Amino acid sequence: MADHAYDYDLFVIGGGSGGVRAARIAAGHGAKVALAEEYRMGGTCVIRGCVPKKFMVYASDYGRKIEEAQKYGWDVSVGAFDFKSFMANLHAEVDRLSGIYMSGQVNAGVDVFEERAEFVDAHTLKLVKSGKTVTADKILIAVGGTPWRPDPEELPGVEHTITSDGVFQLTELPKHIVIAGGGYIACEFAHVFAGLGVETCLVYRGETVLNGFDMDVRTVVHEGLKEAGVRVITNTVFESIEKREGETPLHLKLTNGMTLDADVIMMAVGRRPNINGLGLEHAGVQVGEREEITVDEQSRTNVEHIWAVGDATRRVELTPVALREGHAFADSEFGGHPRTFEHDMIATAVFTQPEVGTVGLVEREARKKFGAVDIYKTRFRPMKNMLNGKSERVFMKLIVRQSDDVVVGAHIVSPDAGEMIQMLGIAVKAGVTKAQFDETCAVHPTIAEEIVTMRTKS
Numbered sequence: 285m286a287d288h289a290y291d292y293d294l295f296v297i298g299g300g301s302g303g304v305r306a307a308r309i310a311a312g313h314g315a316k317v318a319l320a321e322e323y324r325m326g327g328t329c330v331i332r333g334c335v336p337k338k339f340m341v342y343a344s345d346y347g348r349k350i351e352e353a354q355k356y357g358w359d360v361s362v363g364a365f366d367f368k369s370f371m372a373n374l375h376a377e378v379d380r381l382s383g384i385y386m387s388g389q390v391n392a393g394v395d396v397f398e399e400r401a402e403f404v405d406a407h408t409l410k411l412v413k414s415g416k417t418v419t420a421d422k423i424l425i426a427v428g429g430t431p432w433r434p435d436p437e438e439l440p441g442v443e444h445t446i447t448s449d450g451v452f453q454l455t456e457l458p459k460h461i462v463i464a465g466g467g468y469i470a471c472e473f474a475h476v477f478a479g480l481g482v483e484t485c486l487v488y489r490g491e492t493v494l495n496g497f498d499m500d501v502r503t504v505v506h507e508g509l510k511e512a513g514v515r516v517i518t519n520t521v522f523e524s525i526e527k528r529e530g531e532t533p534l535h536l537k538l539t540n541g542m543t544l545d546a547d548v549i550m551m552a553v554g555r556r557p558n559i560n561g562l563g564l565e566h567a568g569v570q571v572g573e574r575e576e577i578t579v580d581e582q583s584r585t586n587v588e589h590i591w592a593v594g595d596a597t598r599r600v601e602l603t604p605v606a607l608r609e610g611h612a613f614a615d616s617e618f619g620g621h622p623r624t625f626e627h628d629m630i631a632t633a634v635f636t637q638p639e640v641g642t643v644g645l646v647e648r649e650a651r652k653k654f655g656a657v658d659i660y661k662t663r664f665r666p667m668k669n670m671l672n673g674k675s676e677r678v679f680m681k682l683i684v685r686q687s688d689d690v691v692v693g694a695h696i697v698s699p700d701a702g703e704m705i706q707m708l709g710i711a712v713k714a715g716v717t718k719a720q721f722d723e724t725c726a727v728h729p730t731i732a733e734e735i736v737t738m739r740t741k742s
């Protein structure tokens with residue numbers, strides 16, 4: 285179906301979640317499609333993000349479970365954690381998944397170029413390794429994001445730090461780690477390392493971690509980090525890092541005058557679109573103030589035949605969002621089924637231990653938007669912890685619009701909150717009322733039942 289003037293109907297730059305989905309669906313609609321990936325098929329999620337991170341979360345959680353099991357009568361002699369064999373298993377699984385991503389493309393008839401592509405002009409791409417150029421009628425930019433770190437001028441010694449990418453390359457478990465940041469990545473890895481027995485310190489520039497989340501959730505997670513043994517230092521940032529000889533060779537100075545020693549320092553201070561050197565200027569594609577590729581609701585850039593999806597657009601930086609955006613683009617442009625993806629009411633989880641699950645508005649936003657809202661919240665010690673001696677409590681909160689009783693936000697901090705919020709997300713997205721929550725019979729005994737038994741406004 286390719287226009288004879290071009291080599292391809294569609295060229296996709298990037299083999300991550302958004303790009304792979306768009307390429308496969310477009311090819312299924314009969315388009316002649318090519319995709320270029322400079323590193324490994326699967327992108328951040330599969331190779332150095334969600335998937336290997338979740339394996340690390342499971343690994344650290346097993347440690348806690350072994351400990352807890354003793355109060356349930358198990359005679360457990362806690363063996364040592366073998367980081368090397370765990371990482372070998374993790375990488376084997378990542379390799380398997382990456383292979384599946386590749387075969388999915390090949391089976392769909394997509395031409396895959398395992399090399400970097402850069403714009404020459406608005407219809408032409410240069411393949412950097414082979415030196416080939418290819419042309420395409422339509423182009424989709426799905427290059428994702430990359431961890432950001434300050435420059436050495438701003439933070440002397442920053443070259444001695446790792447980012448989340450580097451965590452998956454570690455060959456030994458550190459003894460002392462310091463993590464900078466208070467977002468998703470910093471909080472998740474602080475729990476992972478603490479759970480694996482690493483002395484962990486989190487340095488956050490604000491007061492309470494997880495900026496942007498509901499304030500109650502933030503407070504619970506912040507306290508939870510400390511309960512998990514993480515040393516949390518707030519209202520300060522790194523000033524300099526020096527490498528010395530010795531067991532904990534990295535010597536860190538903070539702007540508040542404190543000093544810390546570590547063998548690994550991880551920067552988790554945000555991500556940026558992976559657009560360096562992509563040649564967007566040769567195609568005339570505009571970029572916004574946050575380095576994001578600016579797009580309309582169809583994911584179209586300012587250039588008529590070029591689209592962008594996923595983290596490179598910085599709309600909502602989550603894998604399932606990139607998948608939906610890529611799918612909607614492919615159906616719209618090649619399937620004769622124009623549609624957009626709505627970016628509201630997206631349920632999400634933070635894999636702290638316990639997890640955070642959230643969907644809809646936070647209390648502050650809801651009050652600003654609707655004025656009068658009712659708040660229902662509960663904090664309790666789950667049944668399981670009555671026997672194992674743990675003091676950890678779970679937290680649940682519903683935000684209800686007073687005018688029509690609709691639940692506009694749900695926030696949970698609990699084991700399995702990610703699983704709960706996926707289900708709850710259906711109800712909240714569908715616009716159910718608090719009365720309908722109340723009419724729903726509880727599943728007993730569970731943690732989740734509390735979500736339908738909260739009767740008292742706070």
Ligand code: NDP
Nearest residue numbers: 465466467468469470489490495552553554555601633634
């Ligand atoms: P976030 O934007 O979530 O957090 C960045 C953190 O770094 C914030 O605490 C921020 O502080 C702090 N920070 C920013 N700049 C500086 C600086 N110059 N000096 C010191 N601290 C700084 O980014 P992440 O990298 O953690 O995650 C990126 C995105 O990836 C997330 O937003 C999420 O969408 C996605 N993600 C999703 C996951 C999931 O679904 N479970 C897991 C991991 C990532 P402040 O709060 O003050 O702004």
